[in-house]
Amino acid sequence: MVVLAVAILNTTGKILLSRQFVDMTRIRIEGLLAAFPKLLGSNKEHTFVETDNVRYVYHPLESMYLLCITNKGSNIIEDLATLQLLSKVVPDTCGSLLEESIVRNSFELIFAFDEVLTGGGYKVGLSMSELRSNLTMDSHEEKLHLMIKESKIQEARENMILQAGIIKQQKREGIQAGGKYSGMGSDGGGDSVSGGGSMSGLGSQGGSNSGWYSNSGYNEDDSSSSPAVGGSSPYQQSQPAYSEPVRAQPTKGMSLGGPSKNNNFLKAMAVEDNVSTSFYQKPAAAADAGAPVAAAPAPRGPTGDVEITCTETIRVLATRDSDVEKLEVKGAMTLTAHVESATLATIKFAKRDLAGLALQPNPILDRKALAQNIIRPRAPTKPFPVGVPSGIVKWRFSTDDKSYMPISINVWPEAGSRNTTVSIEFNLENVDMSLHAVCITIPLGSSAAPDITYVDGVARHVAKSESIEWRHELIDSETASGQLEFTIAGTDEDVFFPCTVQFSSNYNFADFKFEAAVDPDRKPLKIVSENAMAIAEY
DSSP states (O other): OOEEEEEEEETTOOEEEEEESSOOOHHHHHHHHHHHHHHHHHOOSSSEEEOSSEEEEEEEETTEEEEEEEETTSOHHHHHHHHHHHHHHHHHHHSSOOHHHHHHTHHHHHHHHHHHBOTTSOBOOOOHHHHHHHHHTOOHHHHHHHHHHHHHHHHHHHHHHHHHHHHHHHHHGGGGGTOTTOOTTOOOBTTOOSSOOTTTTTTOSBSTTOOOOOSSOOOOOOTTOOOSSSOOOTTGGGSOOOOOOOOOOOOOOOOSSSOOTTHHHHHHHHHHHTSOGGGTOOOOOSOOTTSOOOOOOOOOOOOSSEEEEEEEEEEEEEOTTOOEEEEEEEEEEEEEEOSGGGGGOEEEEEOOOOTTOEEEEOTTBOHHHHHTTEEOBSSTTSOOOBSSOEEEEEEEEEEOOGGGOSEEEEEEEEEOSSEEEEEEEEEESOTTOOEEEEEEEEEOSSSOOOEEEEESSEEEEETTTTEEEEEEEEESGGGOEEEEEEEEEOOOGGGGOOOEEEEEBOOOSSOOEEEEEEOTTOOBOOEEEEEEEEEEEO
16 A cells, blocks of 8 residues: 555544645645545545545544545555554543644654655554553663663762751751851941851941941841840850940941842732732841841751751652552761760660661761660760760651652543643641741643632743742641642643642651650750751652
């Protein structure tokens, strides 16, 4: 058999798509296709029409015709088999049998036709599953490369989270070095110092050594600092006394703490999303320029003799039915001794009894004691360093039990003739967890804005990433479920997968509880612990 061309026409004879497999001029193919509706009108009892030169083999597709033009010497049985395969390819590629869908997916249809027929018009002989595999260009080597790449990215992300926790603890130890992070925001002249630190003097208003000018005592807040003005702190009593420096006359210059021009914009966003303005605002700066400016409080110092931080990263892969394919947790414990007597501390702890939880201790620890839930150095010559966080234990936990899954997402798309209605529901599977700053991202497949008909929380369309961000400030046992419904143009249900989730939590799967700590002389030590969880992939 030789297929000269494959075309799709509507009932009025308009050409929607044509693919030629032999050398043929445009005038020639347009003449053959223009003659088809006239021939069809005189013979409607068969699915083929013959002329003196060619044979038309056609198949009705709702308001269109799928047409194969062959020479008269071809085998009509093979022609009908080819036509039947092509009639399955068209809806499988376009999703719907509408003229707009045919035109929009014309290039994909041409590629599919080229897989069915070779140059010269000969049938290849592929099944529908083989055809789909060829069109998707599925490559095992590419998947392996992506898996290796993802593994490297995952390892780098975990190292980043661990290093961030260590840096955070090191900043807390700044007070032991004389408050080297204090002193920002002074309002005096010359070399005035607030807090007596090595980074003092920044933000002074007038003087020979000042480099930044501010009338408002701007003090940028971070996770380790106390409120800039007016707040009380348990550590302010231990700050060194100082006398109020002589205030220099105000000078004109760049102001860092004045009223923000974005307040009205932020208020409008807050009203639109039905949340408080603080959801978008950063913490407020210090007092206004006319008020007396207080010195910046020193960073929070150590509250115990021994400080332990347990950080876990979680990786969850789930199916579209919310069944867990893989749930993997990796944890790391860091210990900081704040006093000399804590460098050889013995710490008694308890942990959650989880099947498959494997601990990997640092070689400096006593392994036999760790098996009895006791942390201590292996030898007196290998103490914990003073003031420096050191990793002491790592652990790993893996399961496919859905009850350990923090949150599940169910997506129910229902395609209509032109639009798709999507209903999405989340459920807190692990009711012991409290999830903060939750962001569920749903891909849309296009930048078109959806029509949101119902939402629990706040939903925002992000055209640049072609997605919806569904946000919740807190999800716990009292707000364990929520729904989002919207309608969007298009009928492809696969574009709404996969959904991704981001959140923060102080829940730990290992759930270490530190019961007591003593020094080598059996004197009790005060111990402070902190838990944190980060998302590696969800």
